[in-house]
Amino acid sequence: MNNKKRNRFIFRVITLSLLAVATIFTIYTGFAKEKYDVLQVGDDAPDFALVDLDGKEHQLSTYKGQGVFLNFWGSWCAPCKKEMPAMGRQYEVYKNDGVQILAVNIAEPDFKVRAFAGQYGMVFPTLIDQTKSVMQAYNVKPLPTTFLINPEGKIVRIITGEMSESDIKGYMEEIKPD
Structure with missing residues (x-):
């Protein structure tokens, strides 16, 4: 017992x-x-600094006065592969009009990001968020996710999922400085 x-x-x-x-x-x-608070349209875009594939630091706040097309992506993401060439073509059209693209990869190895950037003709700054801190600050869940940031540093649109080239062109017009 x-x-x-x-x-x-x-x-x-x-x-x-x-x-x-x-x-x-x-x-x-x-x-x-x-x-982290969930970001919404109208919020200030959280500032961050990441290094591109050439070793140059990009801090979001230094882009004030320009529109920023902030795209989060991964090399394994099929929609990311489809939209990158269109983003590159539209970047060439809008970069002299004050619209910049910052493409943030989510913690993949440098060699993999370089290979992807070369394969898909990424001519804009390509950054790697090694610690996923920027991804967390922006509450990025699905990839791709894109934040449109106006010249005043405010989020004007959050896009999840694949964008067509005409979508990208319209979004760049939306954040182009006056």
Whole structure:
């Protein structure tokens, strides 16, 4: 009989311990998700600094006065592969009109990003977010996700999913300085 009580006691302790761990985990993940506010149209675009493939640092705040087409992508992302050539063509049209593209890769190895950039003709700054801190600050979930930032540094549109070339052209017109 003593053995039965001891086994029941051990079972109860294990069960309560598992419940406590699950509760603590749930509370922690709830707080961790609240670390960054969800960005909305009209919000100031969070500033960041990342290095491009040539080793040059790009800080978002230095682009004030220009429209910024901030695109988050991955080399494995099929829609990203489709829209990159169109982004490159439109960048060539709008770069002298004060519209810049910053293409932010999400933590892939340098060699993979370079190969992708070469294959898809990425002529605009290509940055790698190694720590995913910029991705987290912008609450990027699906790829591709693009933020249109006006010359005053405000988010004017958030686009998730693939864009056509005509979409890209319209978006660049939307953020082009007056």
